[in-house]
Amino acid sequence: MxxxxxxxxxxxxxxxxxxxxxxxxxxxxxxxxxxxxxxxxxxxxxxxxxxxxxxxxxxxxxxxxxxxxxxxxxxxxxxxxxxxxEEIDVERAIAARERAERRLSATKQDVIDRRRAELALQRATTRINVSSRSKE
Known part of the structure; x- marks a missing residue:
């Protein structure tokens, strides 16, 4: 091939x-x-x-x-x-996802803080997904 x-x-x-x-x-x-x-x-x-x-x-x-x-x-x-x-710390990624979700649910935040929280959530979710797929 x-x-x-x-x-x-x-x-x-x-x-x-x-x-x-x-x-x-x-x-x-x-x-x-x-x-x-x-x-x-x-x-x-x-x-x-x-x-x-x-x-x-x-x-x-x-x-x-x-x-x-x-x-x-x-x-x-x-x-x-x-x-x-194999380099991903899943527990750390789950904690980061939870922090980002809490920040996104906060009622008062400016646009920059919201965007940072969205990106942190995307990164954490990507890490978790990659780690879980490697164990299938």
């Missing part, structure tokens, strides 16, 4: 670098499936899990914003942060 190189990079380090068969990401316009030979493009990413298929196995990776660039036989995800399932 044909493959391409996928690199997931954060400002701190390279999270993932392997040959893969396919990649599914959630861009601003919706989900995008990337296979070998895909046309070149760059698009911003939402806070959402990405799905990687390699060696007949599927892996979910938590990605918290950034961009994906596809060029030739390579795809690069430049993420604000990214976590493999």
């Amino acid at each position: 044909s493959t391409f190189l996928l690199e997931i990079v954060t400002p701190e380090h390279v999270v993932f670098s392997e040959q893969v068969e396919s990649l599914t990401v959630r861009g601003l316009e919706g989900e995008l499936g990337i296979l070998p030979g895909h046309i070149p493009f760059v698009t911003p990413l939402q806070v959402a899990p990405i799905v990687v298929k390699a060696g007949g196995k599927t892996k979910n990776i938590a990605v918290h914003g950034g961009f994906v660039e596809v060029q030739g036989d390579k795809a690069i995800v430049l993420a604000e942060s990214a976590e493999l399932p």
Whole structure:
């Protein structure tokens, strides 16, 4: 089966670098499936899990914003942060989700505080989903 190189990079380090068969990401316009030979493009990413298929196995990776660039036989995800399932502290993510939900239910808050709480909720939910999918 044909493959391409996928690199997931954060400002701190390279999270993932392997040959893969396919990649599914959630861009601003919706989900995008990337296979070998895909046309070149760059698009911003939402806070959402990405799905990687390699060696007949599927892996979910938590990605918290950034961009994906596809060029030739390579795809690069430049993420604000990214976590493999085994790196996720589920208890911490559940506590973060609960804090964000409490902040969102508060009656008085400005637009910036509300947006921060929404993003914190998205990040926590993404972490929980990626961790739970890796245990299936």
